[in-house]
Amino acid sequence: MRTLVSPGALRSPRGKVVYGVVFACTLLVFLLAFMFPLYWVVTGALKSPQELAQTPATLVPHEWHPETFADAWDQLSLGKYFLNTLIVAGGAWLAQLAIDVPAAFALSKLRPKFGNVVLGLMLATLMLPATALLVPTYVTVTDLPLLHLNLINSPAAVWLPAAANAFNIYLLKRFFDQIPDELIEAARIDGAGPVRTLWRIILPISRPILAVVSILAVVTAWKDFIWPLLVFPDTEKQTLSVMLQRVAIDMPLNVLVAGMVLASLPMVALFLAFQRQILAGLTAGSIKG
Amino acid sequence: MSSPRSSSLLAWPATSSSRARRPAASQEERRRTALKRKIKENLTAYGLLCAALVVFALFSWYPIVRGVLLSFQQVDFVNAPTWVGFDNFTKLFEDPLFGVAWRNTLLFTGLALVFGFAVPFLTAVLLNELRHAKAFFRLAVYLPVMLPPVVTALMWKWFYDPGPGLFNSALGAVGLPGGQWLDSSSTAMLSLVFVSTWANMGSTTLIYLAALGTIPGELYEAAELDGAGLWKRLRHVTFPQTRFVLLVLLLLQVVATMQVFTEPYVMTGGGPDDSTVTVLLLLYRYAFVYNDFGSASAMSLLLFVALGVFSAWYVRLTRKADQS
Numbered sequence: 001m002r003t004l005v006s007p008g009a010l011r012s013p014r015g016k017v018v019y020g021v022v023f024a025c026t027l028l029v030f031l032l033a034f035m036f037p038l039y040w041v042v043t044g045a046l047k048s049p050q051e052l053a054q055t056p057a058t059l060v061p062h063e064w065h066p067e068t069f070a071d072a073w074d075q076l077s078l079g080k081y082f083l084n085t086l087i088v089a090g091g092a093w094l095a096q097l098a099i100d101v102p103a104a105f106a107l108s109k110l111r112p113k114f115g116n117v118v119l120g121l122m123l124a125t126l127m128l129p130a131t132a133l134l135v136p137t138y139v140t141v142t143d144l145p146l147l148h149l150n151l152i153n154s155p156a157a158v159w160l161p162a163a164a165n166a167f168n169i170y171l172l173k174r175f176f177d178q179i180p181d182e183l184i185e186a187a188r189i190d191g192a193g194p195v196r197t198l199w200r201i202i203l204p205i206s207r208p209i210l211a212v213v214s215i216l217a218v219v220t221a222w223k224d225f226i227w228p229l230l231v232f233p234d235t236e237k238q239t240l241s242v243m244l245q246r247v248a249i250d251m252p253l254n255v256l257v258a259g260m261v262l263a264s265l266p267m268v269a270l271f272l273a274f275q276r277q278i279l280a281g282l283t284a285g286s287i288k289g
Numbered sequence: 290m291s292s293p294r295s296s297s298l299l300a301w302p303a304t305s306s307s308r309a310r311r312p313a314a315s316q317e318e319r320r321r322t323a324l325k326r327k328i329k330e331n332l333t334a335y336g337l338l339c340a341a342l343v344v345f346a347l348f349s350w351y352p353i354v355r356g357v358l359l360s361f362q363q364v365d366f367v368n369a370p371t372w373v374g375f376d377n378f379t380k381l382f383e384d385p386l387f388g389v390a391w392r393n394t395l396l397f398t399g400l401a402l403v404f405g406f407a408v409p410f411l412t413a414v415l416l417n418e419l420r421h422a423k424a425f426f427r428l429a430v431y432l433p434v435m436l437p438p439v440v441t442a443l444m445w446k447w448f449y450d451p452g453p454g455l456f457n458s459a460l461g462a463v464g465l466p467g468g469q470w471l472d473s474s475s476t477a478m479l480s481l482v483f484v485s486t487w488a489n490m491g492s493t494t495l496i497y498l499a500a501l502g503t504i505p506g507e508l509y510e511a512a513e514l515d516g517a518g519l520w521k522r523l524r525h526v527t528f529p530q531t532r533f534v535l536l537v538l539l540l541l542q543v544v545a546t547m548q549v550f551t552e553p554y555v556m557t558g559g560g561p562d563d564s565t566v567t568v569l570l571l572l573y574r575y576a577f578v579y580n581d582f583g584s585a586s587a588m589s590l591l592l593f594v595a596l597g598v599f600s601a602w603y604v605r606l607t608r609k610a611d612q613s
Contacts, residue, residue, distance in 0.1 A: 002506025004522055005418050006513055023419055034429040040455055041444055057458035103341035112334035125349045131548045131569055132593040135576050135585045136356035137348055145351060161348040194333050223437050225551050241439035245555050248443055260440045267435040282492055283499045
């Protein structure tokens with residue numbers, strides 16, 4: 001495809017040289033800026049505590065200590081915190097799908113009376129900076145109106161607010177809007193109820209958007225810090241991020257660094273596995289303005 | 290799945306029954322079935338919507354109202370909240386840290402705009418020209434976005450360490466003096482901006498890259514035939530063609546960076562000498578250290594109003610520029 005630089009200019013001998021130099025420089029900068037920090041962290045975890053404290057730092061570990069990862073797993077009780085994070089993120093994911101998909105379907109295909117008002121009220125919440133609701137939402141989860149439940153230290157304190165996600169509803173509704181009404185009419189004539197139509201017809205053809213929403217949900221929940229910091233004062237219930245931040249000062253550096261590497265692995269693996277969906281979610285997000 | 294019971298419960302309103310009806314049915318009757326069907330359809334729709342309505346009511350709409358109310362109340366969770374008028378706001382204005390926090394936040398946002406806006410755009414333009422290793426570049430620039438922000442912050446805190454940190458080791462290796470980075474009030478904020486840019490530039494870069502990919506190649510060709518050099522093509526083709534995305538991302542970035550919290554909370558705790566106390570960090574202190582939820586809410590309200598006014602002004606400005 002034609003871009004800023006014409007293919008003709010690139011084919012000229014001078015163009016080839018310039019391209020080669022620019023390419024090599026970019027590659028070098030990218031390796032230094034994005035790969036080297038990761039290399040540094042992973043090898044840092046493999047160094048002995050003495051070597052880590054040494055000035056100047058060593059580029060390649062003198063001695064290799066792969067057992068640090070096992071130590072970190074035990075000392076930081078990573079198993080427990082992984083489970084906590086998994087419960088928080090998995091629950092947030094399920095809650096978003098279970099609550100936002102039917103809502104978007106109802107707004108898109110059943111078009112109830114005042115549906116547009118409801119949608120408008122939902123989308124209006126996108127205008128709010130996320131942190132504007134931090135304090136009142138915290139106050140709300142400590143004592144839910146009418147029910148008088150206190151959700152502090154319960155993963156539901158993350159799951160339920162996560163489901164109130166207008167952006168998901170917007171993405172899903174926009175996708176459902178493109179599904180021809182005839183398809184739904186046909187299902188209706190065949191005697192399928194709306195729930196069955198949603199389950200058997202809409203969901204299977206909505207896989208791409210469901211993948212995007214799912215990935216966004218899991219990644220957001222895994223990365224979130226400030227909300228879990230507030231709602232999990234009980235150290236046993238905390239997520240990985242909150243725990244790492246809490247123990248950062250007291251832990252030996254090599255153990256902490258190993259813990260950081262392990263806590264990041266699931267997200268990196270997820271990215272490698274679902275690049276396409278993640279990038280689709282990214283551009284879906286960019287046109288929301 | 291197709292048991293008669295479930296289908297009667299969840300059936301599309303009045304399909305089989307209305308089809309079975311003889312055409313001889315009176316108009317009155319037909320109107321009544323249409324009405325019944327409409328009611329039933331609305332009920333199903335609201336049935337599917339009810340969970341969403343409950344979570345939005347509890348965790349978005351109600352907190353919005355509650356937040357405004359809290360700003361004018363004194364709350365201590367022991368006694369009933371009392372109305373205090375603008376006392377919370379006066380208290381904030383009298384706090385010397387209040388002005389500091391706003392200045393720091395504006396500084397962070399300004400610096401983040403310079404780096405976080407220019408660097409990803411230039412990177413995207415550059416990557417768009419490269420023909421090799423495209424997948425690698427895309428992966429590399431996005432990888433930091435996937436790291437949990439706490440990990441990024443802790444990692445960079447260690448890189449910045451004046452002793453065995455990566456930066457001073459690297460500087461020392463080439464014979465340069467090290468810096469104080471996070472430990473000096475003059476460089477701490479800049480150091481945080483650097484981390485934030487590194488961590489977040491992946492998403493903006495890839496969004497720009499997607500926008501660049503939609504520019505029709507003929508435009509460049511035509512410009513070149515008219516004798517436009519590289520810079521002129523960038524100025525008169527690339528910029529105008531990606532204008533919308535640039536403007537939207539600028540707004541989103543200002544809104545996002547004004548709410549910076551994790552980096553200062555994890556890396557500096559607001560120090561040294563309060564040089565990295567941001568609006569949100571102060572808000573957090575008011576709410577969860579001093580247990581003054583009223584003043585914290587007042588602070589949120591101020592932040593919300595400031596961002597709202599900025600967004601409205603910005604949108605108007607860009608619309609005006611579009612028309613002229």
